[in-house]
Amino acid sequence: MSDTTIKPRIERVPATEQLVQKLPVLLVPVLALAGLLAIGNPSTWLTLTVAGLAMGMMIFIMASGLTVVFGLMDVINFGHGAFVTVGAFVGFTVLAWLAGWTASPSVLLNLSALLVAILAAMLITGGLGYAFERVIVKPVYGEHLKQILVTMGGLIVAQQMIHVVWGPDEMHLSRPEALQGSIVLGDAAIEKYRLVAVAIGLALFLAMRHILKNTKIGLLVRAGVENGEMVEALGYRVRRLFLIVFMTGSALAGLGGVMWGLYQETITAHMGSEIMVLVFIVVIIGGLGSVEGCFIGALLVGLLANYTAFLAPKVALISTIALMVAVLMWRPQGLYPVVKAK
Amino acid sequence: MLIKLLSGDTPRSGLLAVLLLVILISLAFAPFLFPGTRSLETAAKICIFIVLVASYDLLLGYAGIVSFAHTMFFGIGAYGTALALSTTGPTYGSMIWGTAAGAIVAAVFALAIGLFSLRVKAIFFAMVTLAIASAFAVLVSQLSWLTGGEDGLNYSIPREFKPAFKLVDEKIFDVRINGKLLLYYLVFFASLILFLTMLRIVNSPFGRTLKAVRDNAFRAEAIGYRVVWYRTTATVLSAVMAALAGSLLAIWLRYTGPATTLSMEIMIDILLMVVIGGMGTLYGAVIGATIFILAQTYLQNLMGVAAEATSAIPLVSTLVAPERWLLWLGVLFILSVYFFPSGIVGRLRAGRT
Numbered sequence: 250m251s252d253t254t255i256k257p258r259i260e261r262v263p264a265t266e267q268l269v270q271k272l273p274v275l276l277v278p279v280l281a282l283a284g285l286l287a288i289g290n291p292s293t294w295l296t297l298t299v300a301g302l303a304m305g306m307m308i309f310i311m312a313s314g315l316t317v318v319f320g321l322m323d324v325i326n327f328g329h330g331a332f333v334t335v336g337a338f339v340g341f342t343v344l345a346w347l348a349g350w351t352a353s354p355s356v357l358l359n360l361s362a363l364l365v366a367i368l369a370a371m372l373i374t375g376g377l378g379y380a381f382e383r384v385i386v387k388p389v390y391g392e393h394l395k396q397i398l399v400t401m402g403g404l405i406v407a408q409q410m411i412h413v414v415w416g417p418d419e420m421h422l423s424r425p426e427a428l429q430g431s432i433v434l435g436d437a438a439i440e441k442y443r444l445v446a447v448a449i450g451l452a453l454f455l456a457m458r459h460i461l462k463n464t465k466i467g468l469l470v471r472a473g474v475e476n477g478e479m480v481e482a483l484g485y486r487v488r489r490l491f492l493i494v495f496m497t498g499s500a501l502a503g504l505g506g507v508m509w510g511l512y513q514e515t516i517t518a519h520m521g522s523e524i525m526v527l528v529f530i531v532v533i534i535g536g537l538g539s540v541e542g543c544f545i546g547a548l549l550v551g552l553l554a555n556y557t558a559f560l561a562p563k564v565a566l567i568s569t570i571a572l573m574v575a576v577l578m579w580r581p582q583g584l585y586p587v588v589k590a591k
Numbered sequence: 592m593l594i595k596l597l598s599g600d601t602p603r604s605g606l607l608a609v610l611l612l613v614i615l616i617s618l619a620f621a622p623f624l625f626p627g628t629r630s631l632e633t634a635a636k637i638c639i640f641i642v643l644v645a646s647y648d649l650l651l652g653y654a655g656i657v658s659f660a661h662t663m664f665f666g667i668g669a670y671g672t673a674l675a676l677s678t679t680g681p682t683y684g685s686m687i688w689g690t691a692a693g694a695i696v697a698a699v700f701a702l703a704i705g706l707f708s709l710r711v712k713a714i715f716f717a718m719v720t721l722a723i724a725s726a727f728a729v730l731v732s733q734l735s736w737l738t739g740g741e742d743g744l745n746y747s748i749p750r751e752f753k754p755a756f757k758l759v760d761e762k763i764f765d766v767r768i769n770g771k772l773l774l775y776y777l778v779f780f781a782s783l784i785l786f787l788t789m790l791r792i793v794n795s796p797f798g799r800t801l802k803a804v805r806d807n808a809f810r811a812e813a814i815g816y817r818v819v820w821y822r823t824t825a826t827v828l829s830a831v832m833a834a835l836a837g838s839l840l841a842i843w844l845r846y847t848g849p850a851t852t853l854s855m856e857i858m859i860d861i862l863l864m865v866v867i868g869g870m871g872t873l874y875g876a877v878i879g880a881t882i883f884i885l886a887q888t889y890l891q892n893l894m895g896v897a898a899e900a901t902s903a904i905p906l907v908s909t910l911v912a913p914e915r916w917l918l919w920l921g922v923l924f925i926l927s928v929y930f931f932p933s934g935i936v937g938r939l940r941a942g943r944t
Contacts, residue, residue: 319714325714325717325718327717385925388929389928393657393713393714394655394657394713395928395932396714397657397713397714397717398657398862398866398924398928399925399928399929401859401862402921402922402924402925402928403921403925405859405917405918405920405921405924406918406921406922406925409915409917409918409921410918412914412915413910413915413918417914522855525721526721526722526725529718529721529722530722532718533715533718533719533722537714537715563733567726567729567730569722569726570722570723570726573719573722574707577707577708
């Protein structure tokens with residue numbers, strides 16, 4: 250008997266190919282640099298870049314839930330925008346109740362009011378996500394056409410219910426005292442709220458990456474994405490995992506809604522469906538189902554939208570479409586396509 | 592002769608045949624049966640939407656493609672005619688070339704979108720078209736020097752179609768035979784011809800291949816059909832039909848703006864009409880469009896009565912308020928996707944046996 254052991258053979262991906270795979274990471278700095286060259290004035294550029302990053306982070310928060318839900322469950326939720334709107338309305342209502350906290354000059358009280366509003370919004374949209382999954386999405390797993398139609402129907406109903414609960418008028422609210430105004434850095438004025446948005450978005454991205462890459466839940470989610478049946482066979486309840494992911498995705502939409510609403514300071518029942526266009530573009534650019542791709546896509550869209558809004562206002566929304574077309578020409582499945590075993 | 596006109600696609604259900612006949616007769620004699628401006632407006636809208644919804648069904652029901660860019664093509668047709676009429680004056684010539692130009696531009700757009708993105712998954716295509724359509728709507732409202740922006744375009748149509756024009760002096764059955772009536776019949780017959788053309792298309796070998804591609808694209812490809820080619824052709828055909836419906840709307844309203852042609856609400860309305868009427872059968876478009884537009888126009892009055900009656904109960908009265916009619920339609924929509932995936936028409940046909 251020979252005692253040679255059989256070793257698994259791992260094929261090394263050539264360095265050049267690895268580089269090509271990682272290439273999209275470079276897009277954000279390249280775009281920022283191009284923006285600097287086109288704008289010329291460094292302080293204007295800094296203001297626009299921070300604004301773009303903040304916008305990108307907020308879009309990322311809204312898009313991340315959608316893309317993870319798609320990656321794991323193969324469900325596209327056209328009603329995702331409704332969660333964004335509901336989150337914004339709940340957040341605004343809570344902040345209006347806490348007017349004493351938001352108006353006080355104490356930074357701590359301001360931030361805790363924001364935190365309470367965000368938690369309430371996430372709780373409610375998470376619960377709504379539970380109901381949505383059980384009632385609307387569950388019967389149509391695996392049927393894309395019906396998913397699109399049914400979630401669209403859910404969107405209509407949810408939008409109308411917002412009218413019933415909050416009335417047809419738009420709501421205005423100023424940000425908490427501490428988040429108003431801007432910091433002057435050299436010649437560039439940077440709104441404080443944008444810095445908060447960047448911080449929250451970045452923290453969320455890092456947390457999601459950590460959970461997906463390093464924890465058991467993340468392992469199960471990734472395995473479920475690759476091959477749900479296999480995970481089921483190993484004794485894990487994939488369906489329950491689906492439900493948790495769906496609720497998390499909805500709660501993230503609620504968070505995004507509060508943040509976007511405070512950014513605009515005005516919310517309407519249609520804000521969710523309006524922002525969904527950008528969210529879809531981001532999800533497509535990133536490659537459906539990929540968190541990293543979604544993050545890069547969101548930053549690209551945010552930066553490009555702000556740069557073009559400054560350089561050539563009329564082409565701002567068209568520019569994001571052009572970006573999507575360009576990315577799809579380069580990588581037809583998006584920046585980081587999620588390869589499914591199905 | 593009749594069978595041939597319907598391309599062999601008979602209603603195949605007694606009740607459905609009766610319903611269709613009632614709708615046809617009501618629309619054909621609408622000016623005489625339902626006098627009044629509001630009912631004539633409703634009838635013309637039904638005619639135009641039957642064409643629009645049928646053209647969408649060509650895509651959704653027969654080819655299994657979910658597109659959110661259908662109002663874009665509708666808008667292209669409408670703006671084509673509107674621009675021709677407002678720049679070169681109210682002549683038949685400009686009406687015709689505007690309509691043709693709109694249809695050609697719509698076909699080119701559809702070809703580009705189709706070749707570019709039909710190879711991908713249904714979900715992907717739905718999202719791409721949604722993004723493109725919303726960008727187009729923004730573009731139209733931004734280019735105000737050309738399109739009039741949010742205000743849209745007002746223009747004149749040939750004299751013979753204006754209410755002031757009198758064909759005969761006496762009234763027939765108490766109805767004045769004026770230009771408005773002529774215009775209604777132009778809309779009616781154009782819609783009828785377009786509808787019969789689409790019926791012809793879906794019942795041709797091409798239509799049958801589309802269904803094969805819809806049901807199993809992989810197998811259709813395997814037996815030698817170029818799936819992408821069929822899907823793209825379906826997209827182009829439906830875009831041209833939608834553009835023609837848009838031209839009819841432009842001529843009828845003498846006004847074209849983003850709200851009447853390009854808004855997301857119209858896209859959702861079309862989706863609701865197709866699903867409630869029945870996907871994959873053009874008669875579903877007739878039933879769906881008629882029911883929906885009647886509900887839109889008259890259900891609100893009914894709900895107003897209901898809201899009055901329940902005004903003592905706080906939540907219920909808000910739920911049945913006239914503005915909330917779309918809520919109930921949304922609920923109906925979800926229920927019909929689950930329980931009647933083939934819509935009213937499919938239900939009626941299944942119940943025949």
